[in-house]
Amino acid sequence: MYNIKSYIYSLLYKLSRFLKTDIFYLIKQGGAVEISKIVSLILSFLLSIVLANFLSQEEYGTYKYALSIFAYLSIPTLAYGMTTSLSRSIAQNKQPAVLRYITVQLKWSFLSFLASIGLSVYYLIQQNFTLSIVFIASSLLLPVMEIANIYTAIWQGRKDFVSLSKINIVSKTISTIALALAAILSKNALLMILVYLIIFSSIRFYFLVYTLKKHKISISKTVKDEEGISYGKHLSFISILEIISSHIDKILTFHILGPAQLAVYAFAIAIPEQIKSVLKPLDTLAYPKFVERDEEEIKKSLPRKFAQLFALSVIIIAAYWIAAPFIYKIFFPQYTQSIFYSQIFAISMINLTLFPSGTFLRAKKKIKKQYIAGIINPLFNIAITTALIINYGIMGIIIARIITRVFSSLLNTYLVYK
16 A cells, blocks of 8 residues: 555656646645536536526526626625735735725725615616616625625635635535525526525625634734735726626627527526636636746746646537537527537637636736736727627627637736736
């Protein structure tokens, strides 16, 4: 037994040196994260089967539209930037005051509250009572849901991805069961959305409290980290256009083509997006490593990583092209019209090749370059998506997303070496 363990250790050590990648780190922490993502993928797939069978296309389209609007309403909470910045500070062995981060987010969240109330009034005037009620609920619950999610930064910063993965599995399981039951019992978008808001805000708040207790972090701790707060704001501002562009496809589809067509489009991109999310942990794992390593060392290693990721993405795309028709015909017979769209959209996964470029820019605090990418990429996406959906409908959106993802990855890579 000892000889087998020694042989495996030796083999992994040699593989680490050959790939110039910490294989032991990837197995210990990445293995847990990947298990979490695979469980999430399975649960999301099962939930999508339930939604396809119990919600009409119009109801499902409304549900997806509301979630896209929530992404816009979450912008003032500074959720993305503060979480990333807090994780960075913790990875640098600082002792930032979590309360300070939360307080800043709460102040900015008042804008989210006002925007939600405004949307509720607008849809009330339009006599769309479903969305009016939804945005009244989001005015209260969305800030809690987004701010409480900052607990993930503590686990990520301390590189305890095993514990975070366990939390994510529990969260995903509970939310999936709740949403599935809501769909089966109500067949109604309104209840689905309300359950979404209630369940996620409750789960995240619970795990925020749990995380603070687990790590013995005092909520009243006042250690200053103004640099981290400032960087969190920068990251949040940088992400504004990116968030807008990430959901512009669904917003435009809902308003131009209608909720039923949004449902068709949503199912077309759902599986490729879930497959891509399984590889997202590579970015999560790389981030704290990039924070610690020297810039030039990282730059020299990137071309090799690009080649490895390109080969991986090609294999994944080819496998999906073969599997997609069977998946849809067996599990989503109501959405067989989404098959071809889905196969074409899968090509966009080729941008996984260059994802380390974006990780590098964030980890090394390249604020100016992030602003450049954060402005150019979303504006390009918004412009080309708007132009193509008007002329070519769903296929136009698919083509636009492929082009913009490749363009974004190439621009980030250019900025790394500029």
